[in-house]
Amino acid sequence: MSKDTILKVDTLSFSYGPRPVLHDVNFSMLSGDYMAIIGPNGGGKSTLISIILGLEQPDSGTALVFGLPPEKGRINIGYLPQYASHDFAYPITVLEVVMMARLKGRLFKWFNDDDKMAAMAMLKKTNADQLSERTFRELSGGERQRVLLARALMDDPKLLILDEPSNNLDSHNEYCLYEILETLKGKTSIMMVSHDISAVSRYVNKIACLNKTMHYHGDKELMPKDIEAAYCCHVDLIGHGHTHRHLEGHEHD
Amino acid sequence: MIDYLSMPFVQMAVVASLFASILCGIVGTLIVVRRVALIAGSISHAAFGGIGLGFWLGLPPFTVALFFSGLLGIAMGVFKDKLLNREDTALSALWAAGMALGILLIFQTEGYAADLIGYLFGSLLLVEFNDVALLAGMAGVATITICVFYRTFQALTFDDPFSRISNIPITALNIVFYTLVSLSVVVLIKVVGVILVLALITLPAASVERYSRTLRGMMVGASALAFLECLAGLALAIGINRPAGPVIILLSFSLYVISQMAMSLKR
Numbered sequence: 001m002s003k004d005t006i007l008k009v010d011t012l013s014f015s016y017g018p019r020p021v022l023h024d025v026n027f028s029m030l031s032g033d034y035m036a037i038i039g040p041n042g043g044g045k046s047t048l049i050s051i052i053l054g055l056e057q058p059d060s061g062t063a064l065v066f067g068l069p070p071e072k073g074r075i076n077i078g079y080l081p082q083y084a085s086h087d088f089a090y091p092i093t094v095l096e097v098v099m100m101a102r103l104k105g106r107l108f109k110w111f112n113d114d115d116k117m118a119a120m121a122m123l124k125k126t127n128a129d130q131l132s133e134r135t136f137r138e139l140s141g142g143e144r145q146r147v148l149l150a151r152a153l154m155d156d157p158k159l160l161i162l163d164e165p166s167n168n169l170d171s172h173n174e175y176c177l178y179e180i181l182e183t184l185k186g187k188t189s190i191m192m193v194s195h196d197i198s199a200v201s202r203y204v205n206k207i208a209c210l211n212k213t214m215h216y217h218g219d220k221e222l223m224p225k226d227i228e229a230a231y232c233c234h235v236d237l238i239g240h241g242h243t244h245r246h247l248e249g250h251e252h253d
Numbered sequence: 254m255i256d257y258l259s260m261p262f263v264q265m266a267v268v269a270s271l272f273a274s275i276l277c278g279i280v281g282t283l284i285v286v287r288r289v290a291l292i293a294g295s296i297s298h299a300a301f302g303g304i305g306l307g308f309w310l311g312l313p314p315f316t317v318a319l320f321f322s323g324l325l326g327i328a329m330g331v332f333k334d335k336l337l338n339r340e341d342t343a344l345s346a347l348w349a350a351g352m353a354l355g356i357l358l359i360f361q362t363e364g365y366a367a368d369l370i371g372y373l374f375g376s377l378l379l380v381e382f383n384d385v386a387l388l389a390g391m392a393g394v395a396t397i398t399i400c401v402f403y404r405t406f407q408a409l410t411f412d413d414p415f416s417r418i419s420n421i422p423i424t425a426l427n428i429v430f431y432t433l434v435s436l437s438v439v440v441l442i443k444v445v446g447v448i449l450v451l452a453l454i455t456l457p458a459a460s461v462e463r464y465s466r467t468l469r470g471m472m473v474g475a476s477a478l479a480f481l482e483c484l485a486g487l488a489l490a491i492g493i494n495r496p497a498g499p500v501i502i503l504l505s506f507s508l509y510v511i512s513q514m515a516m517s518l519k520r
Binding site: 071090105 | 286401402403404405407408410411412414415416417418419420421422425426462463465466467468470471
């Protein structure tokens with residue numbers, strides 16, 4: 001596989017009013033990468049995703065998605081949000097949620113059999129095909145996540161972004177999620193954001209640590225002993241029982 | 254009631270209720286699932302400014318209000334994204350300013366102050382053929398609009414960030430959305446008036462939401478419920494010789510409360 005740069009974030013800064021959230025963030029992703037961005041809550045992870053998706057504008061610096069500004073390049077991205085952001089009264093079936101992915105760039109569209117079959121195929125891939133006629137609101141957290149993952153994977157996105165995918169999942173469902181992601185390796189590049197490193201370390205090939213700025217960014221080959229080091233770059237991960245130690249320098253591409 | 258049904262003004266009120274209910278079912282569902290009741294309320298009260306303007310200029314008040322609210326709807330669609338925060342404050346200000354403008358302009362115009370009450374509280378039993386034709390036309394427009402934009406409205410109201418990431422043309426869709434909401438609200442003012450229109454639109458939809466599987470089901474259910482509420486409210490209002498608008502609203506409020514209680518008992 002050719003190693004094209006699919007995402008380049010360059011001297012990116014962002015603040016909400018006077019409060020800086022991201023400061024001078026630099027990193028890039030190559031085609032085929034499976035990258036984890038870890039960091040504490042409030043460290044700017046979700047903001048970084050919002051900027052990459054073109055939902056927020058940076059104060060300075062740039063994010064280029066497949067060489068394009070986020071508003072254009074994001075068409076190649078599949079996105080799995082934290083499910084907590086959804087409205088739990090909304091009347092909609094699982095199949096309708098997944099087919100929504102076929103609306104890309106459209107002002108209006110009716111779904112046809114092809115849309116339905118593609119959505120069913122994706123639901124099968126994420127082990128959720130038996131849920132297709134259920135309403136979204138009656139699903140459990142793990143089931144919702146499988147449905148939203150199916151939606152994110154429709155039409156084979158080149159990059160899949162997952163925001164805190166292990167939240168609200170029990171360990172079995174979490175394992176299933178990572179197994180599904182494993183099958184995408186090679187076809188789809190993956191960026192996963194999490195405040196919890198324990199789950200991601202087995203699978204990823206790149207790991208970065210974000211707390212306002214990118215403190216560490218490198219290949220997993222520098223791990224696993226360095227993973228512990230990656231934790232401690234001003235990131236306060238309480239309750240994991242790791243010995244914390246500061247990294248001397250910051251590595252960038 | 255059977256006797257009453259032979260009276261032309263009651264027949265007219267029933268037909269008006271039918272089209273009003275279709276409109277409420279479609280537009281009310283959109284307003285409820287998108288949680289923009291405050292916007293609909295602001296538009297209806299701002300429309301009162303349009304009515305006052307019509308009186309003052311000596312033009313048909315309703316036509317002016319339609320035009321006024323149509324423009325407001327387009328403006329909402331265009332600027333919705335730019336009102337970053339304090340949106341509720343801006344909308345509440347619009348709500349009150351529209352009313353104030355309407356009242357002042359109507360008082361400014363000799364001899365029309367008496368019409369104030371009619372516009373504030375509506376008069377279902379006094380609707381004329383022209384009003385019914387307007388309601389029917391608007392119900393038709395809403396039906397066609399929802400048929401065309403059903404899926405993108407669904408995406409927009411279910412998952413706004415996802416719609417943006419999918420590059421669905423949000424601003425264009427918002428303009429369609431808010432123009433539809435604005436025009437519908439104004440047309441419905443004729444039935445229950447400026448003050449009660451918001452309840453007529455949102456309560457039936459809110460009552461059936463948790464019992465519906467799809468947006469389409471919610472629209473059909475809300476339309477049916479609204480029609481039943483209008484019929485029962487009309488019968489009751491005629492029976493006790495009271496204005497129909499408030500009776501209908503209290504009836505739909507009661508059913509809303511019952512539906513919510515039944516749902517929480519079920520859980």
